[in-house]
Amino acid sequence: MTDYTLPQWHYLLGEPSSEAWIRREPEHFQVDEMLPFTPDGAGEHHLLHIEKRDLTTHQLAKIVAKFADVPARDVSWAGLKDRHGVTRQWLSVRIPGKVDPDWAQLNDRYITLLAAHRHGRKLRTGALLGNRFKIALSGVTDRDALEARLAEVSKGVPNxxxxxxxxxxxxxxxxxxxxxxxxxxxxxxxxxxxxxxxxxxxxxxxxxxxxxxxxxxxxxxxxxxxxxxxxxxxxxxxxxxxxxxxxxxxxxxxxxxxxxxxxxxxxxxxxxxxxxxxxxxxxxxxxxxxxxxxxxxxLLLKPEQFRHHWEDDLLWLEFVLPSGAFATSVLRELARYQDAQAIELRSEIE
Missing domain, CATH: 3.30.2340.10 (TruD, insertion domain)
Known part of the structure; x- marks a missing residue:
């Protein structure tokens, strides 16, 4: 079988000299889904806006399906979100009739209900205007080199x-x-x-x-x-x-x-x-x-509304990407980063 070990993909700006950490804390990696429409307030689908922590989208969907007592196929989402971080995403739940569950009962240490609306159509994969990211880089080395790259990255990175x-x-x-x-x-x-x-x-x-x-x-x-x-x-x-x-x-x-x-x-x-x-x-x-x-x-990905600021030793980045794009593709052009959560996961596996 061919070797499918992931290579070091080519850098557009050359390999960065700066190093940094991401996701040392859940709040250091925040994602907000942006819907391209406003819920219409009527219909058999319930649109739930949920903030989740330490859960994958699939895990969240199973919890919601069990709570609503519906088949797993009746819970859908627009995009998959990672377990590690604070993500605010939309799910739809098909419940024919006039049943209105008390969705606030979903709230626990991992789940916070932000809003619930009825809607006439199922939420389908990719039905997003984009995702808004707020990410903190910690332990940054060679700040001057990273600062010099910020303007270049906003012009586009490999997608x-x-x-x-x-x-x-x-x-x-x-x-x-x-x-x-x-x-x-x-x-x-x-x-x-x-x-x-x-x-x-x-x-x-x-x-x-x-x-x-x-x-x-x-x-x-x-x-x-x-x-x-x-x-x-x-x-x-x-x-x-x-x-x-x-x-x-x-x-x-x-x-x-x-x-x-x-x-x-x-x-x-x-x-x-x-x-x-x-x-x-x-x-x-x-x-x-x-x-x-x-x-x-x-071929290229251009982050929108790109801005940054330092807060003590943390570099905060904020930008918007279209649906299906990855924030890590932006980060890798800025710094050779280590993902604290990925390292923790590998140690658990090993």
């Missing part, structure tokens, strides 16, 4: 999937390869996790290779995405008009999320992407066999 997508040591990618080789995975949730890990691993590889070999220079045949949209078109040649639109941010470079179909790029860009993916035929063929749709994802 990598975060290490949490791949499981401990990249195990989810290995599990995907085993599944593609014939290992049965009956749990639908685990199957979905392994498929996502495989696609994310391939995407990161293409992005890393692209930045290492070409930087952010466009290639003939690039599939470019319209700003603020998932629509894309192929730039067969980079004429003055397309280059102008790229510089203005009207269009953005992308990389493939492989699956069942062509990569959507053409020419030089397609040849490059195909070459990078060639060593991972086990994964690309497995994704085709699983009938996962091919898609594209932006």
């Amino acid at each position: 990598y999937y975060g290490e949490q997508r791949f499981g401990h040591g990249g195990n989810n990618v290995r599990r995907a390869a085993e599944m593609f080789s014939g290992r049965k995975v009956k749990d639908r949730n685990k199957r979905s996790i392994y498929l996502s890990a495989a696609r994310s691993f391939l995407f990161n590889h293409v992005v890393s290779a692209r930045l290492a070999q070409h930087g952010v220079t466009p290639l003939a045949g690039d599939a470019v995405m319209l700003h603020g949209s998932n629509s894309f078109f192929v730039a067969e040649q980079w004429d003055a008009e397309n280059l102008g639109r790229l510089l203005q941010g009207d269009i953005e470079l992308s990389a493939p999320l492989p699956g069942d179909g062509d990569l959507r790029s053409q020419g030089v860009a397609n040849a490059f992407e195909t070459e990078v993916l060639a060593p991972f035929a086990e994964l690309t063929e497995g994704l085709k066999g699983a009938r996962v749709d091919v898609d594209r994802r932006r």
